[in-house]
Amino acid sequence: MKILKIPRRSLCALLPFASLCLVQAQDTLPPLEGKAAPQTYDELWDGYDPRAEPLDVEVLKEWEQDGVVMKVLRYRIGMFKGQKSMMAAVYGYPKGAEKLPGLVQIHGGGQYADANAVLTNAKRGYATISVSWAGRINAPDYKVNPDVVKLFWEGETEDPAYKVITDWGAVDGYHAPSRSPGNQFPKLPKPSEWTIDPVVSPRSNGWFLCTLGMRRALTFLEQQPEVDADKLGVYGHSMGGKLTVLTAGSDPRVKAAAPSCGGISDRDNEDPLFNATLGDAVYLEHITAPTIFLSPANDFHGRIDDLQLAVREIQTDQWRVTCSPHHSHQDTAEYEVATQLWFDQILKGSFEIPATPETKLELARENGVPVFSVKPDASREILALEIYYTQQGQVDGKMDDRENTKARFWHFAKATKNGDAWTGELPLHSVEKPLWVYANVLYALDEPVSGAGYYYRDYTTDRFNVSSLMSMVSAAELAVAGVKPTMEKSLLIESFGEDWKRGWFSYFPEEWPIATHKVYDPVWKAPAGATLSLEVLSAEPNKMAIGLDGHFTEIEIAGGSEWQAVSLSPADFESESGEKLGTWEGIRELQLEDGKTLSDKKSGEKKTFGGKWQGAPPQFRNLRWIAK
Known part of the structure; x- marks a missing residue:
């Protein structure tokens, strides 16, 4: 099949009367015209309509695989500074199907839009668009790595490796690499040729630009004849986890969300304007869609202590959390499958994840050893109930040390069942360190579920995990309760x-x-x-x-x-x-x-x-x- 080769610059920019084209083009975002940059979430999104502009869809490649219609395509994000921005993506759905739930899948930093996420979801009855916000794509006969991204930037259409990719036009939403040296997602960029506004503004930041692209992906799904526009979900990993929260927190069309390793901890930025317009907390507070958080206990990008805030900030009581012990920014199948099961529950109504376990931490005991009680939802077969605790966290509200976060050790407390609850003692080595403790409940699936994990690796699992919230106690509280250090140091590791x-x-x-x-x-x-x-x-x-x-x-x-x-x-x-x-x-x-x-x-x-x-x-x- 012949693959389209379209130069990076729009046709309008190549014409002799390009200036007329630029005047006629109406920008997606109105110019500031001397006003201050948006200072709040409401000001940032005021007046934006993700349905207002045409999508101008371009199909770059199309094929059929295992009964799934697959496409590499581009859709219009918007017009910025007179130039069109186009987002590349991989889209697919089961051939001949109708009224499908639609999913937006968002890759993380250094990752790719990936055909395997689309293919595996289609086999489970979903239409999925995997969005290439950073420019990279992994699809059969359509592979775009950072070198190919640069070929596109340079307009090297005669190079055999050249591919048409995401074109941010006059702005820079790329990542690893970025076009602009000032394009650092955690910071609001200084005004440059690549920024929308002539002043420091959240509208020029990559997070905002990419969120525009995700909201347009929802519009794309709405307009596909095979998709049920009332059943849209969004999920992503790492930077994609944050973009999941930004999208779900700014677009009410999202009916289910599943961020992994992101979207809960970007709350320590030194810039008040960033926090007020692009910080995680402000978007979590606007999420009304049922949400499941996939947060490994040692993840540095979506920290488990911040997770306890996030579930209280979202505006829905339909949520779950799943937290693997010891893991950081990666997971295994019994945790990764939570995404697929959540969409089955919320968008299809074909599954029901058990309720979050009820827990109680008792500190004041005669022997000085805390005990943690867990009452799980027994509506499904329970394979295991595990209690994990650590004294290498903190409760002062400050950002934890990154290396400590990734390496903290979680002690396993063997739980004993008594009636409908499990209890486990938590022997501590110190009362001068805080205590964190939570429980995992491992459930059996009626039949195995297959999917693509955080990094698109195929998995199949016959079980899944539901975690409790985490109890966090300060050293001062341990001392007041009379907790004693009963775990001795050991040479036997x-x-x-x-x-x-x-x-x-x-x-x-x-x-x-x-x-x-x-x-x-x-x-x-x-x-x-x-x-x-x-x-x-x-x-x-x-x-x-x-x-x-x-x-x-x-x-x-x-x-x-x-x-x-x-x-x-x-x-x-x-x-x-x-x-x-x-x-x-x-x-x-x-x-x-x-x-x-x-x-x-x-x-x-x-x-x-x-x-x-x-x-x-x-x-x-x-x-x-x-x-x-």
Whole structure:
């Protein structure tokens, strides 16, 4: 199929009488004409109608795949400074279907509009438009990476790799790369050739421009004959999570929303004008659509403590949260599937997610150990109920340290069922640190559900998770309640006994490599001068890798029926450049891997530790510090 090749500049700009065209073109946003830039949410959106302009849809490529009609297309975002802005996207729906719920899928920073999200949703009975706000696209025979984005900017239509992509025209909504050096999404840009307004203004910011594009995507869905215009949803990951909140918080046509890892924590900006017009809080307060928040407990971009505010800020009592322990900015299928199930519930009425678990934290107890009680919705089969808590959070309302957020360790509290509730004790190592605690309830699905995850990887799962809200208690409250520090420090990091995996994590659970943040917790802090010891059992001879914060070492395993002891010092671990670890102080994440390859950013040289695993997965025991 021939692919359209349209130069970046509009036809109007190429004509001899371009100035006449520019005069005749009516801009989407009225000029300020000496007035101040919008100072509030209401002023920013006042008078904007996402249905007012034609869409001017261009189909760039069309094909059929597994009974799904698929298209790469562009639609008109608007007119800015006399030039048309066009958004590229991947769109698809099951062939011959009618009255479909419609979804807007929004990629994150560095990500792509992706055909797999569209295809997998179509197989589940949805029409989906995956929007390429940053310019990149991943579709069969239509792949646009950052290099191809630059070809488009430069008008290199004769280059074999050239593709027609998103064209922001006279403004800059691109990201990684951006066209304008001043295009930094967390900041309101200074006036330049790429900004809408001649003063510092939220209308010139990338978040606002992209939200315009998402609202126009809703208009596109409304106008498709196969879509039910009254059943529109929006979801996205990371920066796409924030854009999900901005879109749902500015457009009442959104009937269901599912932001992941974003849209709840952009509330610490130093610029009051940014906070008043583009901060997460102001949009959360305008959301009326039922919303599910996918927020891994260690995510740095959508922090779990801010999640507790977000569910109270939205203007609906139809919400759920799902929070994987230990994860940061990634998830596994039982958490990712929440998006698909939420749309099934709200837009189709074909599923019902159980209610949020009721919880109670009791501090004042005779033994000085807090207890957490959980009463789950038992309307579906419960596979597991898990309680997680940490003392590496904070309750002072300030932004948490990014590295601490990603590495905090969540202790697992074994819960005992008593009637319709589960209870678990929370032994603490200190009463000088706050306490955070929440519960996860894992439910069985009647039949497996398949979809595309945060980064478009296919998944299939027979279970899903619903989380409780998190209880947060200050150190002062612990002291007043008479809580006692009963958890002692330990040299034994992991026995690998019952429930050991609750303190470890993997984003690929079908494989054996696994990681933990236990070494970052004060309970298992390394003594000065200690060595790290581990025993390994492998039936076959193998090499494996052990990692600490980007530094790795290789272990050769003889194989057989005998346990093999390993003893390591900091100097045994090295980075991609050969730099030694040096000390155990401040280590955050320990990894047990089959093989790991590191690449030196400067030289490009690669260094491999371990290798392809042979035979059954290894067994481990007695991971501990050996004091000097």
